Amino acid sequence: MSGPARLVRREASGDLPLLVCLAVLVGVLTALSAWLPPLVSGRQDAALRQRVQAAQRTAPLFTVATTLSPPAFGELPPPQSVAAALRLTGPQLIAEADPVLRRDLGYVRSEADFTLGRLMPMPPAPDPRIRTSVAQLSYVSDASAHVRIVAGAFPAAVTPTRAPTPLAVSQATARLLGLHVGEGFTMRYGDSDYYADSAFTVSGVYVPLQTGDSFWNDHAALDQPLQYPDADTGGDQVSFQGLLGADAPEHLARDGVLPYPSVSWQFKVTPGRDAVAQEQRLTDALAAYGTELQAAQCPSMSGDDTGEPACTAGYWPVQRYTWTDGLTPLLASFDQERQEADEVQSFALASVAGVLLATASVAVRLLLRRRDGHLRLQRARGASTSRLVLLRSAVATPVLLAAGVIGWALGVHYAARGSSGVPQAGWAAASAALAWALLPLLTWLAVREPGVPRRRVRRGRRFAGRREVLELTALLLAVAGVVALRLRGATPVQGVDLEMSAVPVLVGLAGVLVLLRIYPPVLALLSRQARRGRGALAFVGLARAGRDATATGLALFVLVLTVATAVFGGMVARTVTDGVAVGVAWTTGGDAVALAAGNQTPTPTPASSPVIAVGEQSRSLSLTASRDGASVTGVLTVTVDAARLAAAEPGSPLARALLSKASSAPVRRADGTVELPVLGDRTLFAAESGGDLSAASFANTDRTHQVRLRMTGALTTAELHDPALGPLTAAVPPGTPLLIGGAAAQAQLAPQTAGGTAVLLYAEHGGPPVGADTLRGAAVAALGPLAEVRLRSDALASMRADGLTSELRQVYGLSTVLTALFGLLAVALELALTARERGRTSSYLRTLGLGGRPAAALQVLQLVPFGCAAALGGVLLGMLEPRLLGPALNLRQFTGGPARPALHTDYRLTVALGLGMALLVLAAAAAEALVARVRRLGAVLRLGEV
Template identity: 50%
Template sequence: MSSDIRIFGALVRRESRSDLPLLGCLAVLVLVLAALGSAGPLLLARQQDTALSQRITAAQRNGPLLDVAGQFTLDVAAGYPASAAPAVPLRTVLPDSGRDLAGSFGPVLGPTTHPERTTLALPWGDYLSTTALADGYGDVSLQPLWVSDADAHVRYVQGQAPSAAAVAKGAAPDIALSQAQARALGLSVGERFQVASRTDADQNAPLSYRLSGIYRPVDTGDDFWTAQAELDQVQVETPTVPGQPSPLVVQGLVGAGAADSVSTDGFGYFPVDWYYRMDLGRAANARSAPVVTALATLGNSLQQGWCGALDGNGNPECSLDGQTVTTFAVNDTATPLLTAFAQENRQFEALASFAVASLLAVGLATVVVAVRLLLRRRSGDLVLRRSRGASTTELLLSRMATTVPVALLAGAGGWILGRPLAPSGTSGHPLPALAIGSVAAAVLLVPLLTWYTVREPGTARRSRQRRPVAARRYVLEGTGVLLCVAGVTALRVRGSSGGSTGGGIDVQLSTVPVLVALTTVLVLVRLYPVVLRLLAAWARRGGGTVAFVGLRRAGRDAPATSLALFVLVLTLGTAVFGGLISRSIQDGTAVGARWTTGADAVSVAAGNIAPGAVAPGLAGPGAVRAELVENLRVVNLTGDGDGQIFNPVALVTLDPKALAAAEPGSPLAAQLSALAAGPITQLGDGSDVLPVLAVAAIADHREQTGTYSANAIAAVSGHHPTRVRPEGTLDRAAQLDPVLGPLLDQQPPGTLLLVGTTADDAVLPLQSSGSTAALLWARPGAAPAALRAAAATALQAPQTDVQLQSDVLTALRTDGLTRAVGRIYTVCTALAVLFALLAVALELVLTARERGRTTSYLRTLGLASRGAAGLQILQLVPLAAAAAAGGVLLGLVVPRVLGPALQIQQFTGGPTGPALHTDYSLTLVLGAGLALLVLGAAAVETAVARLRRLESVLRLGEQ
């Protein structure tokens, strides 16, 4: 027994030494796959976490994502809290109130939110002017504000900051104004003025304030002056009576003690806002869902933490640090951001899953090629040992004894080596299934293929009929095709939703492209031998011996090289698919940015702006070559004939002549040109009938209803009854005209659309629920700063949102998820190319004996050395051509096959998904590169063979 063990051990050692190069190759493959399972998911998760953190940072430049609003309620007679708690001055409560309130945010929100700013609003009042106002200004509304972090964002050019100490009884609290505000009010440091309160005006005397300082803004790179722009700007409102001076709105800074002083004068209600900055940390993506859940219940958590029993009116009695506060209201803008990112992230994972699945398929196929070559080198020895009486079990154990330890050690080593490469603290988790699968593939393939080789004597195998073998092959190929068709059909029916596991991998979406690649290879393996036989027959008639033999040999070897063909086709297909996605996203972002801004720049104001508030003459010799103002109103339509209701409907009005001048090729301008000639008519009941263009759902219904009564939602100006009459149907191109984007982007999906001309504005009401947009087209070479300044002054409204198309385009293209898509396809393609190169090299070694024997025969018959070299290369040209054609075809077909399951609109914006644009230059380079790769490998093999002079050697007994 011991001697048998020694003999077996010696045999294993001998085989291990002779198979050392291939065992090393197998070990490297398993090690790399195991390392990918260890580090890959974490590297991918870091991309997602970085993208979400980037979104949060960008959003918080415009203001905090979380705002908790309340109202301190004081006893106006004594200045004490209305409850029985001891009196606590507001000046001592305010600085720490934001941090104290966050103590009840809970274990999820607490660590991710940080107090950023607390603001306390003193009562609005009418400024009682003692000095002359700047020309053109009328009444002034003034509101003092205490802002916790104001001192860090202003620089006092005159005077000093308002005092935070208590204000002596009878003294005027300090207030500070910006340079623009002080200039508009005609005030200088040290002057006193009065403000008449709008609350209980008959009971309260005017409040006195002393201007303690004049400041200018300091840009600290955060969101302060975006969120608190009113502390610097003078807000000019539209006068209620045309021709009258414009009213002003001014906000000034006061100290923490001002509220205590004002409360003794009969005011006891002070609105307060606590603003919080959000930081989800390194594992941002994993924390987003719990944060959304916690935000949904934050209001209840605050009530439970700070409120007790109900008062006599049934309202909760809340107290914060000894001060009575009303019920807390949560203004949450983080949830929409996190929800939108979650939807985009699911699509990113779907796109990434194809690249990852393709890489794994290529890697495992390379493992199969390595194992086949390992066994091919020992096939003669196995058959000889079997003929000498060795059992199948003995042969399996001898083969496993050399490969199993190597695979296990390589798998463990890859897993260990991958850990230092993986970033820590991300949302991802290692994928041990990949490491286990790669080890299992290497461990199980060896005994399976060994058993297939030695399960019966070779003579018995050759004597069996070939028909059952062919039948089994047809069944396997048919099964693969059916699985592919079923997977594609199910995926198209399912669409882009569902299918992903908890780890984010969409199994169905990642499997279907691999099945499509397998089907492509099956078709190629069946077709290109037929083509080769036809070419060989043509070469035979032409007398080309080398071409005839090479083509015949390539056709005969086609089934044997199918695995290498699969690797090459899938690698190239993935690269072409990635290039198509990158190009489509690149082109789609340009369309999305154009839809978002409508022009080179846009200024959007909430609510309809009166025509007098639109700055005229921006188009001229400056940065702007053309401008267009459009209004959006939200109306309910009721059919006058049958009572059919359409709700809500967006009604957009604009000047078609101005649009045609700015955009001569605008499809909307072409349709509106005929409508502009139609007059507004009036019915007998005094209602105006406006001609409009309508979407098909409304326009097609006109025959039954005639006209529609339009009821404006949230109208802020009186108007007489209005009706609309569809005069035409908006075609698809007109509905997608970019000039409509800045206004329609604000409406929920599915909102119906009407478009009229600016003549309709004369009879339509102004709406607080509507909006006004000023679109600007830049002159060539115009500086972005000049264009932004022009857009900022286009609408004379208190708050406008200014966007430049170039900024939107940059934001879309530098978005974390968009860039991550390109990165993952680049990395996976690079690794797949390395695997494919190794697979091709191993496949060439695997089939080198047959090619060498053919060359030796011909050399013996007198074939020249140059002809032998050409024959070597010619035998692999069909493989290169088939791989290049199949890979390009796969990369171009897969996006069309996936259909609705492939959605990239989340990365581009815009009203619809972008068209798929093939990057033909990249596709050509990739296809040619792969063909050159195979031909280069063939040339290297030929050079090595010539160096060793193997093509002229026949073994003993060969004929």
């Protein structure tokens, strides 16, 4: 073996324990770089799939639509039915998409919808108030699988040439209009100047069949008709939707009486396992889909000189295609949530890296301390600084390189497969190189040539020493980082947010520097107090702890950062847990909620029911200000039964405000206008204070008078954030004008098909809990089987199982465990590093006659201030950091609700962490004291001579 190799091996044999320690640290860093990104990305992929599935339970995310065109003059009808053309065109529309989008799209159904027609004449209805009825007739490709025929039969696939077109209606429609199987009627299309009639017959009556998909969420009008006032006739009008058979479009086209139908294709989206990785490509593919679709389905120009392309669906000519893309906004919203999750968890990951590197630094310092005499001897024999640095580096490099490779291999082996994340080789190499660089750097600092002594300057005239400059720089960087984050707010950053990662660590460093400035004077004050006592043990222990304060600064930083990270993680978990409850309350309003499209009158809850039902409706109104005639469009008007809300939820701020400011009965003015008291949001109230808003397009229940809305007060933040408003206002864009009225306003305003109805269900206040089945049954009874029912318990379980929330908890749990383990390792190494000084003090005192037990107590006493300072500093820093970050720490993405959740510290966890860390440090000190106590006096005396 050559001389240099023999020298390296001899040097390595003495450093083996600490080299193994450094190897473990490097292996953990590289393993985390390989294992953690796929794990986190896998959780995010699952979260995105959850978002897509939840959205598709309400409505399809991707729809393509067009309108059939009649054949050109002189051409024969296409040799293909409309139903066949729709069925064959659906897969073709997917085939034209980008491969990334094509992989995730699945054909669900196609539809053909005719324009509204009026029943002429109107068949006699059981309700004499019903004077007219309008209907939209539709062919839905999979409708037969979602209905159960209770009378007659589903419309046949083939209709005789001159027979009336068969039509199926829902049981609710048949009962409301008095229709029965076999009954015929005429539908008139067009206006009074140009119209055409078509004959229909009721072939069947059906009820909805729930199949577990979103069909009835998309087609609620197929079941529930809408009854509302008709100002032209003075009575009520009914709007319903009926189902046609497969050949109805051609059958009606042969009659030549109906406009050709609009057709659409609905698709489901099923993201793959690497959903997040494909997110941007999906967005790009969706943006380019329209161009690709028109190029494929509209290959030529029409011959009528209009310049419009000639598009086809199968053999049928159609107009230009349009498409509805609900996936792109969902991806954009999720991307913002994901980036927020990355920012919040970046502090935990940065803390783990900081603790590992600080522990590596302590290990290197201990290694150099053990080699201190050997290094001085080599230096005295003429070895240069560079030779000593290279020698120490040569000893450590193979060990650390092997540790990095092994750690990387283990991380890759156990990393999740198929997720969007991939092992980060760059981060692994950078972290391993940084850990390795600590050894030559600290070796150079230990063996470099001493500088020329500087001329002493009186302390009063010196501006600052090296330590003061470094401390001031760290404080300025921490303050600048906090200010920059607060000014930036909650704006997410693409990729790794270095600012969000570094600022909390800088704040932790600044906190430790401040603690190191406060720590010694406090110990000096305590030692002066102890000097006045009878015994010298407390005085010596506190004085020694104060003298070692600066030397233990790195271990103090590790422990403070460890406790702060755990406290920070506990705060995040507690805030998310409490905030989820608030967000779910905003989603469901009460213990449960039933939602339906359009303004409907709920079925009253029986008096014997264990639940209280609170009805509310929303309408979008175009209003006119009476003071200046200004038009205020898109005003969301919500009407709530305030009395029942107060009975169900006595603490509701919205109920109190409505009962105190907007509970008066409607006022009929001299001109016959009905005036309704309402509450307005602050912006609308300030703009129109003192004036009324007229709903000019609506008449009230006697169908002769207009309605004016008089704002009697402005809504406060607490009232706007009342959970009762959540089910109807959660999806409303910010800045939408808002008015809220009571039950009287609800009775005076005409219903809207574009509005919404919600029934909030509460268990009786102070009564026994109500089960999920009871709440669900009450919701269905109030708004029918097609109502969307949300239970608070189900929503809470779904939010807590959300992929991003579970990812956040896992990352902080993992970071807490890792920082605690390696923080304890750093403390153990620091104790070993400073053990000689404490042992020397004990040897002197034992030489002077101090017994073994007092000497052991002195060992513990020297570390009591260190443990207490670490625990107290970490707790205070962990509680302060979230407040310093301010708007940059936005947890609303994980909780929902109308506003950002308030930060809630988990005080039990915080106290447990602080006490636990202090006790662990004291336990280590006690172990060291026990070892020192059993030493023979000769060993103690020899230690004092070193």
